[in-house]
Amino acid sequence: MSTGPLNPETSTSLPSPPFVHLKGIPNFRDLGGYKVAGSDLIVRRGYAFRCGEPTSATPEAIETIRGLGINHIFDLRSLPEIQKMQVAGTGPKTVDWPGVTRVFTPVFREESYDPVSLAKRHADYQSEGSEGMVNAYRTILTEGANSYSIILRHILEDARRSKNTAETALIFHCTAGKDRTGVLGALLLSLCGVPDEVVAEEYNLTEAGLGEWTELLVQAVLKQGAASEEGARRMVGARKDSMINTLAMLRDEFGGPENYIVTKCGLTEAEVAEIRHFLVVGE
Template sequence: MRKNIILFLGLAFSIQMANASVTDSTRAVAVKGATNFRDLGGYTTKQGKQVKWGKIYRSGEISKLTDADLVLLNQRHINFIVDFRGNDEVAKAKDRLPQGAEYLQLPAGSENLGNWMAQLGKLNSADSLMESFYGQTSHLKAKYKPFFQALLKQSDSSALLFHCTAGKDRTGIGAALLLYALGVPEETILDDYLLSNEFRKEENEKMVKGMVKMGIKEQVAKDLAGVKKEYLMATYQAVLSEYGSMDSFLETEMGLSDSDITSLREKYTK
């Protein structure tokens, strides 16, 4: 698998956005009160299977879901919500949950975002800051191991939604780890990550204008609002440097045995 990781790193220079599975129109979930809400189904794995539709969803924060949105989530059997936001974020915008849904908050790594944001006014570019954020590994176990455990425990009739505030960074890392565990090729994982730029296009434009009004340089605002392949690559490079391979990381830090990987693939691919 080390060869696969090295291949993934090389894809930073050769990736193409032509994968029909990634841009499938059925991926979007038509909610009015959240952005970047999409189904992770349909991706073809290296084993020749597909990630099941209607089982795993990713999104931005869901505090503004409408009543109609909640009905839609119930219809999709979304019975478990994983929230990667910090305590301050949650206090300001508490999730609206589907009826009867279980809720799990995993704030590790989000504790000092306020201090981090305070640096923005001094920057001409936020790339280094974003790559530094993505390259931190100390919180990954506390943040994503319970996420995998929740996935393993889901019933066949239940779907799971995971999210952060924008649904692109902390959620993007979680999606990348999960898709890798399910056997999805590295180029598809990166395509899915970059798709946030399309799903958040209007929201990003508003975000950039708002930050510019606050005195933040436009390029810095654009770097923060969007996602770039180099950001996610920083996570993979850090994992590779510290653990030797993604497979070793999943085993030692995420606690996923070979039987757990098999169970995940049986549960979420077909």
Template sequence: MDEHLSGSRLLAIPGLRNLRDLGGLGAVRPGLLYRSGWLVDLPEEGARVLAKLGLRTVLDLRDADELVAQPDRTHDLNVDLANFPVLPQDGSYHPGLPPEETYALIMDTAGPVFVAALRRLLEPRALPALVHCAIGRDRTGLLVALLLELLGVPPEQILADYLLSNEGLGVLDGPVPYVDPQGVTRYTKPVMGELLTGALDRIRERHGSVEGYLLAHGLKEAELHGLRATLRE
């Protein structure tokens, strides 16, 4: 299928940034769960290549206004689009919030949304699935980190996958401009691992573990076991 970029885990598909298979991390089965940036710029050529993954579900973690302003382009891909907005809608979030405060806010408020997204993976014929937000780093990174820890992936691999987005977004050499749904030019900046580790430490302090956090927000024991049985080798 598509080639890996520069020998890394990143996959090269036209119009789709920051794409990789989560399989191979720990005991996660390959070919079942992918992460990327949005599909807004996906051309027909990219869709044809993406079809080779056999995707059945796309989990979009963006807000409703983002979906309206910049909808995913799936062309003739036969996939179910499922929206799970991670950012709070009560006005407590705004784009100028410092990243560490944004991460803390997400972890404090998005537990039920994370659980709903993970539950969607257990539905019949839901897999293979692709999860994304806008650039596939922050909101996607938090959900993926929770799932990988739930699946027993070593912490150093979870962190390395998170930091791989710096390469996937082309920001290893500095910030890159983008236009948000309001038409404002902003900049994607490289992230440091402390953002992710701080967010995970926050929920461990309050719930003891990632598993405890997800169970406290509605994940059932049977669903927890189902995710492990389905996604681990």
């Protein structure tokens, strides 16, 4: 089933930073540059990038990615999702870019969790409130801890190798770059001390970053059982209140980002402190 363009892009009309214009990859942006509450510090720029499904990247886009120093890409999609390619509709495909190592880190190994699949699974996902999204994100936090741990340990290795200078960079992505990617991005920003409202604004950038894919996703979600176009748009969207309430749930049920990483991802408090120290820098 083809539900998306073969050649999406991160548009030149989007602000840069944080977006990086790339043909063939939607929703590509830098997770850095956000201010840490109560300080003159920011999240390190040019280190962690997030995006949607990247396998249609043009040769020029790949060269741009390599020019950013990116040498690892963490794929959060499930195997069935890769095989179906529900958004791009191109059949099984993964990245194979010279000098860039792909690490398969599925949040759900045998279960698709893109917006189209969620339309089938979560009836409350299309409700007017944020409860459905928060429920989905609770599941991502619970099921994705092992995958997130792999990425966090990679960041820890970079922190120990690079000390005060980021010598390399990384990408993490799912299909739309909204849910599994968005939860991990929020976890990292919250760990660094970025205020909830700012984390939610960063999450909301996905609505612009998806560009023309938004309409294609809406139509795909409608075909998979959304009750209305309005409900489908809520499912595809990245509303700020969904992330605000997810962060509240992260604190209430998991003890906050640091405690989640320690108790669910298996890192020590000292290791979490190393990651935070590496990710938080002066302007």
